[in-house]
Amino acid sequence: MAHAALSSPPAEQTPRISFLPRLKLGTLCFEALFTRLTVDNGRVQCRLTRQGERQPCRSFSAPLRATRPASERAFAQATLPMTAADRLAAGAYVLAVTAYDGAGNSLASAEKQVVIPERPAWFGSKAGVTEAVLPPYTPVQVAEEPGALTLGVWGREYRLGSHPLPEQIVSAQAALLDGPMRLRAVVDCREVAWPEAVPTIHRRTPAQATLTQTASAGELTLQCVSRIEYDGLLKTECILKSRVPARVQSLVLEIPVKKEHARYFYTWPTVYGGTGFSGQLGRTMEFGFHPIVWIGDEARGLSWLCESEQDWAPDDPARAIRVVPADERTTLQVHLIDKTTALRPDRPLHYTFAFQATPLKPMGRDGWELRFSGCPWYGYDYDLLKGRALLGKPGLVRLQELGVRTLITTNWTSALAYPWPLARAADFKALVKACHAHGIHVIPYLGYQISEQAPEFPWLKDEVRLFPPATNADKYPGIPSQMVSSVCLRSVWQDALVDYVNRMMDEFDIDGIYLDSTNMPFPCSKAARGK
Numbered sequence: 001m002a003h004a005a006l007s008s009p010p011a012e013q014t015p016r017i018s019f020l021p022r023l024k025l026g027t028l029c030f031e032a033l034f035t036r037l038t039v040d041n042g043r044v045q046c047r048l049t050r051q052g053e054r055q056p057c058r059s060f061s062a063p064l065r066a067t068r069p070a071s072e073r074a075f076a077q078a079t080l081p082m083t084a085a086d087r088l089a090a091g092a093y094v095l096a097v098t099a100y101d102g103a104g105n106s107l108a109s110a111e112k113q114v115v116i117p118e119r120p121a122w123f124g125s126k127a128g129v130t131e132a133v134l135p136p137y138t139p140v141q142v143a144e145e146p147g148a149l150t151l152g153v154w155g156r157e158y159r160l161g162s163h164p165l166p167e168q169i170v171s172a173q174a175a176l177l178d179g180p181m182r183l184r185a186v187v188d189c190r191e192v193a194w195p196e197a198v199p200t201i202h203r204r205t206p207a208q209a210t211l212t213q214t215a216s217a218g219e220l221t222l223q224c225v226s227r228i229e230y231d232g233l234l235k236t237e238c239i240l241k242s243r244v245p246a247r248v249q250s251l252v253l254e255i256p257v258k259k260e261h262a263r264y265f266y267t268w269p270t271v272y273g274g275t276g277f278s279g280q281l282g283r284t285m286e287f288g289f290h291p292i293v294w295i296g297d298e299a300r301g302l303s304w305l306c307e308s309e310q311d312w313a314p315d316d317p318a319r320a321i322r323v324v325p326a327d328e329r330t331t332l333q334v335h336l337i338d339k340t341t342a343l344r345p346d347r348p349l350h351y352t353f354a355f356q357a358t359p360l361k362p363m364g365r366d367g368w369e370l371r372f373s374g375c376p377w378y379g380y381d382y383d384l385l386k387g388r389a390l391l392g393k394p395g396l397v398r399l400q401e402l403g404v405r406t407l408i409t410t411n412w413t414s415a416l417a418y419p420w421p422l423a424r425a426a427d428f429k430a431l432v433k434a435c436h437a438h439g440i441h442v443i444p445y446l447g448y449q450i451s452e453q454a455p456e457f458p459w460l461k462d463e464v465r466l467f468p469p470a471t472n473a474d475k476y477p478g479i480p481s482q483m484v485s486s487v488c489l490r491s492v493w494q495d496a497l498v499d500y501v502n503r504m505m506d507e508f509d510i511d512g513i514y515l516d517s518t519n520m521p522f523p524c525s526k527a528a529r530g531k
């Protein structure tokens with residue numbers, strides 16, 4: 001943060017500038033706060049100049065507005081895109097800022113250095129992006145019949161008929177639903193009777209199939225666009241539109257599950273404001289928003305998944321999700337709207353959620369068969385290379401004798417949770433080779449955080465961290481304490497993770513990766529990420 005003041009007028013009247021240029025991948029973001037300044041309809045002019053040069057390489061401006069009337073504070077922000085055609089070279093730059101009032105009079109100015117780093121090799125990586133169907137999964141099968149479609153994946157079938165949502169789901173050779181899923185709506189004080197909505201396939205490949213269903217009732221239209229992937233995830237986007245202004249009193253998603261398949265109930269997180277649950281289902285249960293809800297028995301079940309509460313308006317947020325057991329069925333009710341909500345022609349309501357029947361794939365070898373183990377001396381993984389004794393023999397020899405087949409390494413990189421060994425690359429390669437020589441696979445730990453020791457952290461932190469930041473100190477033996485922050489995996493950090501892991505498998509011959517919570521949709525309030 002830089003501060004600058006003019007030599008005149010007198011110091012007590014001189015506007016002050018605090019400004020922070022933020023470098024994101026492909027974008028320079030600029031924010032400035034001016035104090036002791038009353039301005040109306042002003043502007044900020046910015047010039048970005050390569051250090052050592054005279055001519056600016058970029059010039060841009062931004063409106064300067066009072067934070068509130070008579071506050072003597074003004075704020076400006078701007079974004080400078082840097083596309084592939086005009087990308088700035090890495091190096092040091094000077095950002096000069098000048099504030100002007102509405103008449104064009106200069107009010108204050110300041111300068112600050114901006115360092116543009118090298119563009120990381122992982123940015124925009126397509127590692128892991130493929131249309132191939134990975135084993136043990138099988139290609140998506142589509143069986144069409146008059147007015148209905150059946151989507152088949154390994155071990156499961158999803159049938160979509162005349163209703164805008166699945167009417168039956170089969171898993172492990174058993175039908176899960178006691179009737180069609182329904183999106184019940186009360187609009188302008190009348191329950192909507194949706195007509196038949198015949199599903200139509202729009203795209204079909206071995207890896208996925210996309211279909212639409214549209215139902216119209218008077219001035220209302222409900223459009224559902226669904227995509228099933230070969231792992232059985234059926235993602236559905238529902239859009240409720242009206243050609244005239246209307247008022248929605250109620251909108252409830254109902255999923256009726258057969259009683260015999262509704263023995264257990266689970267939410268993620270299991271504790272979310274004290275309302276999570278995991279266990280036997282025997283009574284009516286009510287919860288606030290949870291991204292994952294599962295109902296099932298010992299052999300099969302059904303997950304409902306939702307990343308965002310966009311356009312939700314429950315009367316009581318703590319009772320938005322309800323599970324209601326009855327004699328023949330147990331109904332999962334998702335109360336999207338309970339209190340009157342405006343529905344305008346220019347502002348439809350959007351809801352995106354997914355369904356996924358379980359099990360997802362055949363049961364493979366478990367942890368007992370794979371004989372997982374960590375380093376016997378927590379945090380001192382590289383002591384295995386030094387021949388440190390374990391029960392009278394070198395550690396790797398003893399682990400092999402004890403039947404360990406897979407070693408999960410934890411302290412293998414100097415930047416906690418970073419997906420590359422950095423300064424310990426040679427040691428890590430040697431450790432993997434030594435483990436393989438003893439018949440032990442190696443799986444490095446990889447977390448959901450970014451460390452302040454990560455090379456990209458200084459200029460990428462505001463781009464990838466959860467908002468508001470979830471930061472804490474952490475330490476492993478043998479490396480300094482460091483601050484780590486949870487990352488949002490809808491940010492560009494997902495490119496870094498998959499690219500580094502892809503390269504690690506080739507360069508270090510690792511046998512897999514231990515992912516700690518990288519599949520969890522942690523709440524993030526940053527609007528640019530769509531949450």
